[in-house]
Structures are given as C-alpha cells and as structure tokens.
Amino acid sequence: MTAGARDIPMPRRRTGRDRLVGRALTYLGATLLALFILLPIYLIAISAFTPRENAFDFPRSVIPGEVSTDTILFFLNASGVIDAFWRSVVVAIITLVLSVLIGAPAGYAVARYGFRGRETYRLAILATRAFPIVILAIPLAVTYRVWGIDDTIIGVALMHTALALPFTILITSSVFVSVPRELEEAAQTLGCSPLEAFVRVSLPLALPGLAAAAIFTWVLSWNDVFAAVILTLRNPTLPAKILTALTQSPIYYQFAAGFVMLVPSLVVIFFIRRYLLGLWGRVIK
Amino acid sequence: MTARLGWAPYALLLPSVAFLVLMVATPMGQAFALALQTPDGSVGTASVERMLSDTRFRDALFTTVALVILVIPVQFVLAMSMALVINARLRGQGLWLYAYALPLGISELAAGIVWVSIFTQSGWLNSILMGIGIIDRPITWQSAETPWILIGCVVIAEAWRATSIIMIILVAGLQSIPSEYLEAADVYGASTWQKIRRVVLPMLRPSLQVALILRTILAFQVFATVIAIAGTGLDVLADEAHRWATDIDNDNVAAAYAGLILVLSLVSTVLFLVLLPTREEHQA
Numbered sequence: 001m002t003a004g005a006r007d008i009p010m011p012r013r014r015t016g017r018d019r020l021v022g023r024a025l026t027y028l029g030a031t032l033l034a035l036f037i038l039l040p041i042y043l044i045a046i047s048a049f050t051p052r053e054n055a056f057d058f059p060r061s062v063i064p065g066e067v068s069t070d071t072i073l074f075f076l077n078a079s080g081v082i083d084a085f086w087r088s089v090v091v092a093i094i095t096l097v098l099s100v101l102i103g104a105p106a107g108y109a110v111a112r113y114g115f116r117g118r119e120t121y122r123l124a125i126l127a128t129r130a131f132p133i134v135i136l137a138i139p140l141a142v143t144y145r146v147w148g149i150d151d152t153i154i155g156v157a158l159m160h161t162a163l164a165l166p167f168t169i170l171i172t173s174s175v176f177v178s179v180p181r182e183l184e185e186a187a188q189t190l191g192c193s194p195l196e197a198f199v200r201v202s203l204p205l206a207l208p209g210l211a212a213a214a215i216f217t218w219v220l221s222w223n224d225v226f227a228a229v230i231l232t233l234r235n236p237t238l239p240a241k242i243l244t245a246l247t248q249s250p251i252y253y254q255f256a257a258g259f260v261m262l263v264p265s266l267v268v269i270f271f272i273r274r275y276l277l278g279l280w281g282r283v284i285k
Numbered sequence: 286m287t288a289r290l291g292w293a294p295y296a297l298l299l300p301s302v303a304f305l306v307l308m309v310a311t312p313m314g315q316a317f318a319l320a321l322q323t324p325d326g327s328v329g330t331a332s333v334e335r336m337l338s339d340t341r342f343r344d345a346l347f348t349t350v351a352l353v354i355l356v357i358p359v360q361f362v363l364a365m366s367m368a369l370v371i372n373a374r375l376r377g378q379g380l381w382l383y384a385y386a387l388p389l390g391i392s393e394l395a396a397g398i399v400w401v402s403i404f405t406q407s408g409w410l411n412s413i414l415m416g417i418g419i420i421d422r423p424i425t426w427q428s429a430e431t432p433w434i435l436i437g438c439v440v441i442a443e444a445w446r447a448t449s450i451i452m453i454i455l456v457a458g459l460q461s462i463p464s465e466y467l468e469a470a471d472v473y474g475a476s477t478w479q480k481i482r483r484v485v486l487p488m489l490r491p492s493l494q495v496a497l498i499l500r501t502i503l504a505f506q507v508f509a510t511v512i513a514i515a516g517t518g519l520d521v522l523a524d525e526a527h528r529w530a531t532d533i534d535n536d537n538v539a540a541a542y543a544g545l546i547l548v549l550s551l552v553s554t555v556l557f558l559v560l561l562p563t564r565e566e567h568q569a
Binding site for chain 1: 453509554
C-alpha cells in the first residue's frame with residue numbers, strides 16, 4: 001500500500017457470499033420485470049385462441065384448454081376488417097418508402113457534411129418530434145378536403161411520413177456516422193465519383209442499419225390510431241377500424257383484434273433488437 | 286471536396302425541409318388559426334371559450350393531468366430497474382433486452398385491449414385472484430362509478446406499454462458512464478445503493494432529462510389506451526379533440542383542444558429544462 005493511502009478508509013470487503021446473494025437478487029428482479037412484460041402478451045394470446053363460446057367462462061385457466069382459431073377467424077371475417085388490414089399494410093409500406101426516400105439523404109448530409117445551419121437543422125428536427133400528433137391531424141383533415149385526398153390511403157401515409165421523418169433522419173444519420181468516411185474517400189482516390197463511392201462502399205455497409213430504421217418506420221405507421229381515426233371515415237386503417245368498432249363489438253372480437261395488431265410488432269422488434277440501443281441511444285445525443 | 290460540393294448537403298436536406306414545412310409547420314400554424322375562428326368563419330376566441338365551458342372540459346383536463354402525474358414516476362422506477370438489470374450484464378443479455386423492449390412496438394390500442402383481457406369482469410385478474418382464494422366473486426374493475434380504479438387500470442397499462450422507450454434511453458446513458466467511476470466507488474466500498482445515488486444518477490442526468498421531456502409530451506396525448514379500458518368512463522383531452530373533430534364535426538373546438546395539448550407539452554418541457562438542469566447548463 002502506498003504512503004498516501006493511509007487517510008483513505010479501508011474498503012469494506014464484499015465477501016463471495018454477498019456477491020452471490022446480490023447476483024441472485026438481480027436475477028430475481030430481472031425475472032419479475034420480464035414477467036410483467038411477457039405475461040400479459042401470453043394472456044392475450046390465449047384469449048385470442050380461445051373459441052368464442054368459451055370467451056365468458058369464469059374463472060379462466062392460465063393453461064389453455066382448447067386452442068382454436070375460431071375467434072381470430074371470426075374477427076378477420078368481420079365486415080371491413082380484411083380491407084382495413086390491407087389498407088394498414090399499404091399505408092405503412094408507403095410511409096416506409098417515403099420516409100426513407102426523403103429522410104435518408106438528409107440523414108446522410110447531417111452525418112457527412114459540416115455545413116452552416118447543421119445544428120439548427122438537427123434541433124428543428126428534434127423539435128418536430130415533440131409536436132403532438134393531435135395538433136397536426138386536425139388541421140390536415142381540413143387541408144386534405146381542399147386537396148381532395150381526405151379519407152384516402154395516401155393522405156394517411158403522408159401524415160405518417162410526417163410523424164416518422166424526424167426518426168428516419170436522426171436514425172439514418174447515426175447509421176452513416178458509424179460507417180467510416182475514410183472508406184468512401186479511399187474509393188474516391190481510386191477513381192470513384194462521390195456518388196459511386198457512396199453506392200458501392202457506404203451504402204452496403206449502412207444497409208442493415210438502414211433496414212432497421214425503415215422497419216421501425218413501418219411499425220410507427222402500423223401502430224398509429226389517432227391520425228388515422230381523424231383522417232379516415234369510410235376507408236379506415238386497421239387500428240381506426242377497431243377503435244370505432246370497439247364499443248359495439250363483443251369482447252372476443254377485441255381479444256382477436258388486440259392480438260392481430262400485436263403480432264407484427266413482436267416480430268419486428270425481434271429482428272431489429274440488436275439495433276435498438278444504437279438507434280435510440282444516438283437519437284438523443 | 287467540401288468546397289467543391291458546398292451545395293450538396295443543402296440539396297440533400299431540401300426534400301425533408303420542404304416536406305416538413307408542408308406537413309408539419311403549415312398545419313401547426315393552421316391549428317392556431319382554426320382555434321381562433323368559429324365554423325362560420327368569424328375570428329375571435331369563441332371556440333376557445335366554447336372548449337373551456339364544455340361540460341367535459343374540466344374532467345378531461347383533470348384526468349389527463351392526473352394520468353401524467355401518476356404514470357411518469359411509475360415508468361421511471363420501472364425503466365431505471367430494467368436499465369440497471371441490462372447494465373448488470375446477466376446471462377442471455379440480448380433476451381432480457383428483447384423482453385423489456387417488446388412494448389416499444391406495441392400500439393396504444395393493442396396495449397389497451399391486452400389489459401382489457403386482464404381487467405374485464407370475467408378476465409385474468411379476477412380469475413387469478415379467485416384461483417388463489419383472495420376473492421370469492423369477481424370484482425368489477427372497469428366501472429365509470431369508480432373513476433380512480435379506472436385511472437389505476439390505465440396507469441398500469443401505460444406503464445406496461447410505454448416504459449421501454451425510457452429504458453432504452455437510460456441504458457444508452459448508463460453505457461456512456463466510464464467504468465472507472467464505478468470501479469473507484471467499488472474500491473472505497475460503496476454499497477450498490479450508494480453507487481446508484483452518488484455516481485449513476487448524477488451522471489445519468491442528461492438522459493433522464495431527455496426521457497422525462499419525451500415521455501411527458503407523449504403522456505399528454507394519451508388516447509386509445511383510455512378508450513379501450515375506460516370507454517366513456519374517463520374523458521381525456523385527446524379524446525375530446527377526436528370527439529369534436531368527428532362526432533360533433535367542429536374542427537375549431539377540436540383545434541382548441543389540440544392547441545391546449547401543445548401548450549401543456551411546451552410548459553412541461555420548459556419546466557423540466559429549468560428544474561433539472563444538466564451539468565453544463567448549471568455551470569453556464
């Protein structure tokens with residue numbers, strides 16, 4: 001021990017047993033938290049796979065008795081549901097394409113160029129993120145009537161693009177920051193034009209991250225209910241259709257609806273889980 | 286290269302700026318213009334006054350603010366616990382993260398319905414309570430006559446749905462804390478709690494601030510979870526905006542509600558920036 005260390009209080013040694021108990025408690029806490037998230041998903045899944053005639057059985061058993069697709073098929077065949085389902089899929093795809101086409105170039109510019117107004121632009125994008133959907137949807141409903149795109153798929157998709165674009169820009173810029181610019185410069189010294197260098201070097205490296213960002217955009221659109229319910233009437237997306245039917249629909253219809261809306265999210269989050277921290281972590285800096 | 290392509294970044298930004306001006310900035314301005322008009326086109330505060338004197342206005346404002354005040358602390362305790370678990374690097378770290386991040390992709394409406402299956406009279410909560418013998422007949426949780434229980438149900442559903450985003454922001458913040466700081470605390474024999482209080486929380490302040498602002502803004506817009514769980518039993522501001530825009534077909538009062546939500550979001554943001562200054566702001 002060095003001379004100066006005398007004034008420092010001696011560390012209280014943590015024994016191996018302390019450590020083990022601490023570790024065990026962490027696992028216990030981790031498991032309880034995971035149960036809080038996963039148990040409700042399991043419960044809605046059993047609810048959705050219980051046949052309609054058993055929907056009101058009480059008390060229910062957490063171990064499913066009869067697994068049947070009766071309730072889900074009833075929901076999918078209910079009037080307007082399949083149409084609304086496909087509308088939601090198409091709206092989300094248009095949103096994905098538009099926000100990547102408009103957002104990725106901006107994200108690239110923010111990541112690669114030092115230019116006047118860069119910080120202002122970043123702040124403005126962050127601020128856009130803070131505006132409530134409510135305040136955009138209501139005036140847009142009025143504007144859409146003037147433009148003649150009220151109650152249309154493209155109208156909803158444009159609104160969703162406005163919601164998703166700030167994310168797409170911030171996320172794609174963080175993706176391009178992580179692709180070393182030296183590689184692009186090296187390609188240019190070897191005779192590539194800036195565009196060729198981008199297409200042949202940076203783009204392939206950025207592709208997985210860009211795909212994750214794009215898929216996340218798809219989920220944002222798939223999940224929106226407020227904008228869709230304000231902007232559509234006869235041509236609702238799936239969440240809008242379910243929300244307006246909610247009060248008159250039997251409970252098993254709701255269970256199936258909840259489950260059907262949930263499934264794509266579970267799959268998508270699974271595929272982009274590796275990118276979540278990178279995507280969101282950098283968004284805030 | 287930068288000099289030669291000086292226009293390039295601006296050209297790349299142009300589509301996004303044009304789109305956001307058209308689809309975000311313009312409607313924002315229009316929202317205020319709408320709120321300061323009446324359906325017959327006369328200008329003034331009549332629509333705002335109509336909102337303020339509406340029978341449901343006070344309930345909607347009260348419930349929304351109550352939900353924000355109740356949900357946010359619950360979410361932060363949960364998110365912090367999850368973030369510390371992730372940071373403890375247990376076995377199967379990726380799977381823990383996936384479990385905690387799952388709700389990130391789940392919509393308000395789906396989350397509301399998930400919890401309906403639990404709280405409904407013949408639902409999972411009553412089944413489980415009966416199963417372990419705590420109650421002998423089902424309890425009605427979702428009743429307009431007991432608004433506080435309804436609010437409690439919504440708080441639980443919102444805590445379940447929207448904690449992930451805070452967790453992700455906090456995990457990113459935790460990972461940026463240099464490990465030397467925690468090792469130093471270890472050397473001096475700091476307990477886990479002391480480490481959290483004295484090292485982690487102060488270092489996490491900027492992340493906490495961002496998460497708090499983002500989550501509060503979103504909490505003021507609570508909508509589908511409330512409709513799914515409480516039906517007409519609870520009024521919230523976003524639902525009033527929706528009701529005026531669709532059922533009543535008065536975009537002006539709807540815009541007044543939207544404007545109110547924006548004002549509440551801005552006020553809370555400023556409040557958090559003032560009350561929770563990060564280190565640099567503190568010194569400046």
